[in-house]
Amino acid sequence: MTFTRPKFRHPDLPPNALGYTRRDYEGALSTLCAGCGHDSISNAIIQACYELPLEPHRVVKMSGIGCSSKTPAYFLGRSHGFNSVHGRMPAIATGANMANRDLLYLGVSGDGDTASIGLGQFTHVVRRNLNMVYIVMNNGCYGLTKGQDSATADRGSTSKKGAPNLFESIDLCELAIQLGAGFVARGFSGDKIQLVPLLKAAMSHKGFSLVDVISPCVTFNNTNASTKSYQYVRDHAEATGTLDFIPLRQEITTEYQEGSTQEVPLHDGSVIYLYKGEGARDITNRRAAMDSLESHRVESRIMTGILYFQEGIEDTHEMIKTSQQPLNALQQEDLCPGNAALQQLMEGYR
Amino acid sequence: MEKIISINDCVIRFANVNGSGSASANNLFAKAVFRLGVPVSPKNIFPSNIQGLPTWYEVRVNEHGYLGRRGGADLIVAINGQTLRQDYDEVLPGGYFLFDSTRPLPDDFSRTDITVIAIPLTELCNREIDNPRLRQLLKNIVYVGALAHLLDMGLEVFIDSLQKQFRKKPQLAEPNIKALEIGYTYAKDHYPGACLLSIKKSDRAGNAILMDGNSALALGAVYAGATVAGWYPITPSTSVIEAFDKFTKKFRLEPESERRRAAIIQAEDELAAIGMVIGAAWNGARSFTATSGPGLSLMSEFLGLAYFAEIPVLLVDVQRAGPSTGMPTRTQQSDILAAAYASHGDTRHVLLFPCDPKECFDMMADGFDLAERLQTPVIIMSDLDLGMNDHISAPLAWDDDRRYDRGKVLTASELDGLKDWGRYRDVDGDGIGVRTIPGIHPTKGSYFTRGSSHNEYSAYTEDGATYERGMLRLLTKWETARGLVPRPHEKIAAPDTRIGVIFFGTSTHAAYEAIDILQKQGLSINSLRLRAFPFQQEVIDFINRHETVLVIEQNRDAQMRKLLLAESEIPASKLVPILHFDGLPITAQFIAERIRQALAARKSEIKGGSL
Ligand SMILES: Cc1ncc(C[n+]2csc(CCOP(=O)(O)OP(=O)(O)O)c2C)c(N)n1
Ligand code: SF4
Ligand SMILES: [Mg+2]
Numbered sequence: 001m002t003f004t005r006p007k008f009r010h011p012d013l014p015p016n017a018l019g020y021t022r023r024d025y026e027g028a029l030s031t032l033c034a035g036c037g038h039d040s041i042s043n044a045i046i047q048a049c050y051e052l053p054l055e056p057h058r059v060v061k062m063s064g065i066g067c068s069s070k071t072p073a074y075f076l077g078r079s080h081g082f083n084s085v086h087g088r089m090p091a092i093a094t095g096a097n098m099a100n101r102d103l104l105y106l107g108v109s110g111d112g113d114t115a116s117i118g119l120g121q122f123t124h125v126v127r128r129n130l131n132m133v134y135i136v137m138n139n140g141c142y143g144l145t146k147g148q149d150s151a152t153a154d155r156g157s158t159s160k161k162g163a164p165n166l167f168e169s170i171d172l173c174e175l176a177i178q179l180g181a182g183f184v185a186r187g188f189s190g191d192k193i194q195l196v197p198l199l200k201a202a203m204s205h206k207g208f209s210l211v212d213v214i215s216p217c218v219t220f221n222n223t224n225a226s227t228k229s230y231q232y233v234r235d236h237a238e239a240t241g242t243l244d245f246i247p248l249r250q251e252i253t254t255e256y257q258e259g260s261t262q263e264v265p266l267h268d269g270s271v272i273y274l275y276k277g278e279g280a281r282d283i284t285n286r287r288a289a290m291d292s293l294e295s296h297r298v299e300s301r302i303m304t305g306i307l308y309f310q311e312g313i314e315d316t317h318e319m320i321k322t323s324q325q326p327l328n329a330l331q332q333e334d335l336c337p338g339n340a341a342l343q344q345l346m347e348g349y350r
Numbered sequence: 351m352e353k354i355i356s357i358n359d360c361v362i363r364f365a366n367v368n369g370s371g372s373a374s375a376n377n378l379f380a381k382a383v384f385r386l387g388v389p390v391s392p393k394n395i396f397p398s399n400i401q402g403l404p405t406w407y408e409v410r411v412n413e414h415g416y417l418g419r420r421g422g423a424d425l426i427v428a429i430n431g432q433t434l435r436q437d438y439d440e441v442l443p444g445g446y447f448l449f450d451s452t453r454p455l456p457d458d459f460s461r462t463d464i465t466v467i468a469i470p471l472t473e474l475c476n477r478e479i480d481n482p483r484l485r486q487l488l489k490n491i492v493y494v495g496a497l498a499h500l501l502d503m504g505l506e507v508f509i510d511s512l513q514k515q516f517r518k519k520p521q522l523a524e525p526n527i528k529a530l531e532i533g534y535t536y537a538k539d540h541y542p543g544a545c546l547l548s549i550k551k552s553d554r555a556g557n558a559i560l561m562d563g564n565s566a567l568a569l570g571a572v573y574a575g576a577t578v579a580g581w582y583p584i585t586p587s588t589s590v591i592e593a594f595d596k597f598t599k600k601f602r603l604e605p606e607s608e609r610r611r612a613a614i615i616q617a618e619d620e621l622a623a624i625g626m627v628i629g630a631a632w633n634g635a636r637s638f639t640a641t642s643g644p645g646l647s648l649m650s651e652f653l654g655l656a657y658f659a660e661i662p663v664l665l666v667d668v669q670r671a672g673p674s675t676g677m678p679t680r681t682q683q684s685d686i687l688a689a690a691y692a693s694h695g696d697t698r699h700v701l702l703f704p705c706d707p708k709e710c711f712d713m714m715a716d717g718f719d720l721a722e723r724l725q726t727p728v729i730i731m732s733d734l735d736l737g738m739n740d741h742i743s744a745p746l747a748w749d750d751d752r753r754y755d756r757g758k759v760l761t762a763s764e765l766d767g768l769k770d771w772g773r774y775r776d777v778d779g780d781g782i783g784v785r786t787i788p789g790i791h792p793t794k795g796s797y798f799t800r801g802s803s804h805n806e807y808s809a810y811t812e813d814g815a816t817y818e819r820g821m822l823r824l825l826t827k828w829e830t831a832r833g834l835v836p837r838p839h840e841k842i843a844a845p846d847t848r849i850g851v852i853f854f855g856t857s858t859h860a861a862y863e864a865i866d867i868l869q870k871q872g873l874s875i876n877s878l879r880l881r882a883f884p885f886q887q888e889v890i891d892f893i894n895r896h897e898t899v900l901v902i903e904q905n906r907d908a909q910m911r912k913l914l915l916a917e918s919e920i921p922a923s924k925l926v927p928i929l930h931f932d933g934l935p936i937t938a939q940f941i942a943e944r945i946r947q948a949l950a951a952r953k954s955e956i957k958g959g960s961l
Contacts, residue, residue, distance in 0.1 A: 028809075055792065056792075056796075057788075057789060057790075057791060057792045057793070057796060058789055060633075060788050060789070062629075072798070073798055073810070077796075078792075078793065078796050079788075079796055080786075080788035080789070080796045080797065080798075080799075081796075081797075081798040081799065082629070082632060082798075082799045082800075083798065083799065083800040083801070083802070084625070084628075084655060084801065085651055085652060085655050085801055088621060088622070088625045088652065090622070090625075091580070091617070091621065091622040091623075091624075091625025091626050091628075091629060092625050092626075092628060092629035092632070093629060094580070094615065094622070094625070094626045094629060095578060095580060095625065095626035095627055095628060095629025095630035095631070095632075095633070095637060096629035096630060096632060096633040096788075097629075098577075098578045098613040098615065098626065098629075098630050098635070098637075099577070099578055099629070099630040099631075099633035099634055099635035099637070100633050100634070100635075100788070100789060102789070103788060103789045120618050120619065120622075121618065121621075121622055121625075123618075124617070124618040124622065128615075316613075316615070317613070320610075320613060320614070320615070321607075321608065321609050321610060322609060322610055322611075322612070322613045323604055323607075323609045323610065323611045324607070324609060325611075327577040327578060327611065327612070327613060327630075327635045328577070328630075328633055328634035328635040328787065330575075330577060330611055332575055332753065332754050334611060335572075335575035335577065335602070335611060336572075336573050336574075336575055336748070337572065337573065337601040338748065338750055339747060339748040339749070339750050341601065342569070342573070342746055342747065342748050343745070343747075345569075346559055346745045346746060349559035349560055349561045349745075350384075350385070350557075350558075350559055350560070
């Protein structure tokens with residue numbers, strides 16, 4: 001057991017534009033294993049919220065069950081959190097979002113939580129394009145129940161248990177793109193430089209954002225023969241292009257050379273600048289995104305970065321045309337039609 | 351042959367083919383009886399099928415206002431060839447059999463104890479109605495027209511109803527009225543005075559309404575301020591949400607934008623449906639779902655979470671015949687135990703038992719108040735009979751002075767002044783903590799909700815003593831619930847009688863009628879109608895005051911009796927089960943007969959000295 005954030009770690013970091021220090025975004029001390037990828041993701045979430053910046057109390061953290069789903073206790077201590085039941089975070093997030101459309105919903109899940117028991121809920125929350133950020137801490141195994149293979153474990157990948165996984169794996173990113181998600185990214189818990197802007201972009205996107213983060217389980221699935229080990233991912237990861245995320249209020253200080261970057265504007269005025277490497281592709285092209293994922297898969301390479309991006313897809317509230325006001329703010333006067341209307345209605349039942 | 355003679359007291363059964371458009375004609379008939387001021391109680395007996403299988407619609411007409419199912423049929427309108435024989439055989443001796451004589455009855459239909467009324471419905475329609483697409487539908491209206499004559503009801507009330515129904519499309523009323531007249535005239539010309547059943551104008555219906563329980567529940571949700579509904583289609587609960595959809599379109603659209611002050615999400619399954627309700631309730635919106643047995647089973651893990659994390663959800667269970675898929679279009683009260691203790695671990699839930707549409711409406715409003723006051727799930731236990739059939743009921747009413755009880759929720763300004771707040775601290779001694787809603791205060795009141803064990807400050811704990819404290823506090827809350835849930839209705843026939851009955855929900859009307867039947871035979875019985883779980887002391891007192899208490903319910907396993915025994919110190923021998931579970935609504939005759947039998951058996955037992 002480690003305590004990842006000793007008190008002396010960030011003594012003098014300046015407050016952000018909203019006046020919050022980084023510590024305002026921290027949570028309770030982690031009880032995960034030392035070196036667990038999930039802790040690095042928690043740190044990246046803290047960093048992203050601090051940098052963006054977000055008001056902590058306007059963020060809601062939600063999760064299912066698993067080591068990964070415990071992490072919301074370890075970041076954003078000033079936000080309300082809801083650790084629900086195994087695989088059902090999307091339903092809780094959907095209901096919460098229906099009640100108040102104005103908060104940022106940050107869902108955290110594991111690969112077991114999402115790709116097995118919760119696969120149904122996952123696919124449907126994508127289809128409905130719920131306005132939320134959905135982070136999968138993907139370690140290819142069930143950490144909390146001691147290392148069984150999960151549905152994202154690659155075929156042949158071998159965990160500490162020693163037997164190669166027999167079954168085909170589920171690629172959550174590919175699934176999400178196929179189901180119409182507007183923001184799909186893959187990160188690696190060991191690459192904070194990439195992960196923080198990915199998270200910031202996901203948090204700024206309106207609609208469903210999936211960030212699938214490969215997050216090694218040091219205790220059960222960090223073997224030489226595992227495709228979710230630190231070493232394997234370092235050796236096989238390939239970024240779609242490094243990126244900068246420039247929030248709306250922030251001045252652009254870097255000079256972006258013509259042709260070297262793809263500029264992707266977001267609904268709130270923020271901009272993602274993607275540095276195109278060799279063979280870079282347009283991340284707003286859905287077919288190309290699927291192709292690319294497939295070819296990487298065949299070649300056993302792991303594609304990271306923003307895999308697909310599309311602004312302007314209607315979210316659930318827009319699809320079903322709910323009030324612009326948060327439903328939980330409506331008062332009895334707004335909701336109850338009163339007895340006169342009821343008595344008039346009764347005439348139809350006589 | 352002695353014909354059955356009656357005024358405003360009969361059962362008329364329609365035998366139709368599912369999906370043939372008979373429902374609206376049959377409804378028209380029932381409504382006409384009601385509009386003549388005569389209490390009426392129609393029951394759909396329908397298959398789990400969209401088209402083709404037999405379906406029956408049974409209308410009980412009763413001047414005295416007995417609204418339970420009576421059983422037996424005085425007049426059967428037999429439109430379904432598949433069941434012709436069965437329907438013919440089931441007419442009560444002295445009764446009447448109306449059929450489509452376009453095809454004559456087979457020779458072996460030779461009863462001499464009934465009156466056969468032959469009306470060539472198909473032939474009449476083919477001859478008189480030009481539009482071939484309308485013929486099939488209007489055939490149903492033609493028999494309604496014939497009934498208008500046979501039962502002395504006159505055409506006026508039917509024509510009125512049709513004009514009202516087609517107010518916006520008068521051109522549709524016209525062929526319907528014509529069809530009515532065709533049937534009426536045919537019956538008048540060929541069967542004058544043949545039928546000695548009649549339905550005469552009366553004033554017994556008062557200002558009552560005729561409504562299905564599911565619509566009343568939906569209206570209750572609108573009036574109680576529900577804004578979020580997650581659901582998954584299942585008979586017989588679907589129409590709760592369909593009605594909520596309809597009523598929120600009527601009452602909750604914002605004037606210009608046409609945006610709705612409600613979010614209704616058809617979920618991928620019932621797990622998701624209840625999850626959405628929990629998420630929304632946690633986030634401060636009144637939210638609910640409606641389901642039936644199979645859905646309740648799927649929801650149980652989440653119900654445990656809502657119980658333990660203390661989230662105010664409202665769940666409607668419109669019960670149907672189980673187990674498993676069971677008889678999905680037949681009624682039962684067989685989810686009592688599954689609902690009371692839904693979920694693993696030590697879990698228990700507040701249940702409400704409405705018996706008519708008015709109570710559906712009231713209990714929906716009360717249910718939301720209770721859920722938020724108690725911060726726990728409240729389950730409304732309706733059933734198919736109440737939910738999908740029309741019932742006579744006192745009109746729904748809303749008290750404009752009534753304010754929603756949102757329970758203990760801190761506002762931003764209350765949070766400002768707050769020092770030591772813990773989500774699960776029992777500051778008032780009623781077992782109920784104080785909630786906060788996300789997003790309202792920048793620095794105070796956030797907490798981490800979890801289904802794992804937690805201390806008073808909602809922090810994770812595996813400390814046994816802390817866990818026990820929390821579990822015991824939930825029991826304190828249970829006692830608070832006992833004081834808040836709707837009280838039972840007691841009717842004392844004779845203070846000194848030693849016999850009592852207990853019933854609830856849709857057994858109510860048949861039970862009261864059975865009590866009257868037995869009273870006429872000289873047997874006085876006191877009654878108590880349960881309206882909620884947990885049971886109040888007065889329920890236990892009622893049982894203790896009587897020597898024998900019969901518990902009437904519509905399931906095989908005497909679930910309410912078991913619940914009463916589990917939740918009290920009553921000796922089991924005191925409670926005698928009266929059980930009905932064939933899937934059709936329970937009847938007064940059945941109850942009266944079983945009570946007589948049970949009491950006779952008891953008497954001989956006592957004589958034999960075994961008690
Ligand atoms: C209904 C139910 N079934 C099983 C479990 C046991 N369980 C807890 S966590 C878990 C797997 C978690 O795996 P994952 O989501 O990948 O999270 P990780 O621990 O790997 O981060 C399981 C099966 C449970 N809590 N609930
Ligand atoms: S078991 Fe694996 S996933 Fe769980 S905390 Fe330890 S390293 Fe992380
Ligand atoms: Mg995992």
